[in-house]
Amino acid sequence: MFLMFYRRLSVVVSVILLCLALSMVVEWPTEAWPIAALGSPLAARLFQAWLAAVLLTGMACSGTVSILRLHPLVREGQRPHTFVFWVLPALATLLAAVLLPRASSPIHALGGLAGTGIALPLIIAGEYRTIDPHAKGHQIARLGLNFAAYAIALVLFTAIRQSRAHELLLALATLGGSGLLALDLLYAARQNLKQTGLHALIVGLVMGEIVLALSHVRMSNLTAAILLLLIFYLGTGLARQGLLGSLGRRVLIEFAAVALIGLVLLLRYGP
Numbered sequence: 001m002f003l004m005f006y007r008r009l010s011v012v013v014s015v016i017l018l019c020l021a022l023s024m025v026v027e028w029p030t031e032a033w034p035i036a037a038l039g040s041p042l043a044a045r046l047f048q049a050w051l052a053a054v055l056l057t058g059m060a061c062s063g064t065v066s067i068l069r070l071h072p073l074v075r076e077g078q079r080p081h082t083f084v085f086w087v088l089p090a091l092a093t094l095l096a097a098v099l100l101p102r103a104s105s106p107i108h109a110l111g112g113l114a115g116t117g118i119a120l121p122l123i124i125a126g127e128y129r130t131i132d133p134h135a136k137g138h139q140i141a142r143l144g145l146n147f148a149a150y151a152i153a154l155v156l157f158t159a160i161r162q163s164r165a166h167e168l169l170l171a172l173a174t175l176g177g178s179g180l181l182a183l184d185l186l187y188a189a190r191q192n193l194k195q196t197g198l199h200a201l202i203v204g205l206v207m208g209e210i211v212l213a214l215s216h217v218r219m220s221n222l223t224a225a226i227l228l229l230l231i232f233y234l235g236t237g238l239a240r241q242g243l244l245g246s247l248g249r250r251v252l253i254e255f256a257a258v259a260l261i262g263l264v265l266l267l268r269y270g271p
Contacts, residue, residue: 012063179204
């Protein structure tokens with residue numbers, strides 16, 4: 001089983017990295033159609049590179065599924081909601097597929113490809129390890145996945161701030177990305193999936209609204225991304241405490257203190 005796991009993991013990651021490398025050297029044609037949204041013009045551009053990104057994301061999901069099925073609990077049907085374990089590998093692959101072809105230099109592109117080659121197998125292996133909450137090393141794996149989720153969130157928020165797309169599209173991208181990341185983070189609380197999904201949706205909606213508001217505020221992209229990450233951290237933290245039924249005065253004071261300290265540090269030392 002151990003050998004089969006690493007053999008399948010190496011195949012999945014190798015195929016994704018190969019396709020990512022090809023996407024960095026292939027020039028894709030572009031087509032555009034004018035669309036009106038909420039009374040304002042919205043130029044919707046269809047990049048065939050986006051189609052490649054979607055296909056790569058599908059490969060990441062299917063590859064992760066094939067690896068998760070090696071776990072005894074999945075084979076026995078004791079973990080029915082394995083789609084939650086696809087979130088981090090899928091978003092990491094999607095961001096790599098979208099951002100790497102737009103890298104400012106070949107060195108940055110190769111560095112991003114190498115980083116993806118390191119992060120992706122670690123994320124998939126971490127997801128596999130957290131299937132069994134009683135397994136040895138579960139807490140360490142979950143901690144690593146939490147770090148990966150917040151790192152992906154920072155990259156996502158930075159990319160959204162740097163994008164020149166319509167603000168409505170940016171808000172929808174934020175809603176979808178942060179909602180899925182929140183689902184991954186909150187699912188670790190092992191509560192009812194409907195309640196977990198509702199809390200994750202609320203976090204996504206809040207983040208989408210904040211992105212819309214910040215689109216009218218002048219600040220550097222990195223500062224805005226860090227601010228969004230701080231808000232996302234507070235939102236998922238409060239949602240987790242709410243799911244666990246431990247959202248009391250002490251917890252609210254602690255989160256308020258974290259928010260205040262983070263905001264002061266950002267205003268004082270932010271880029």
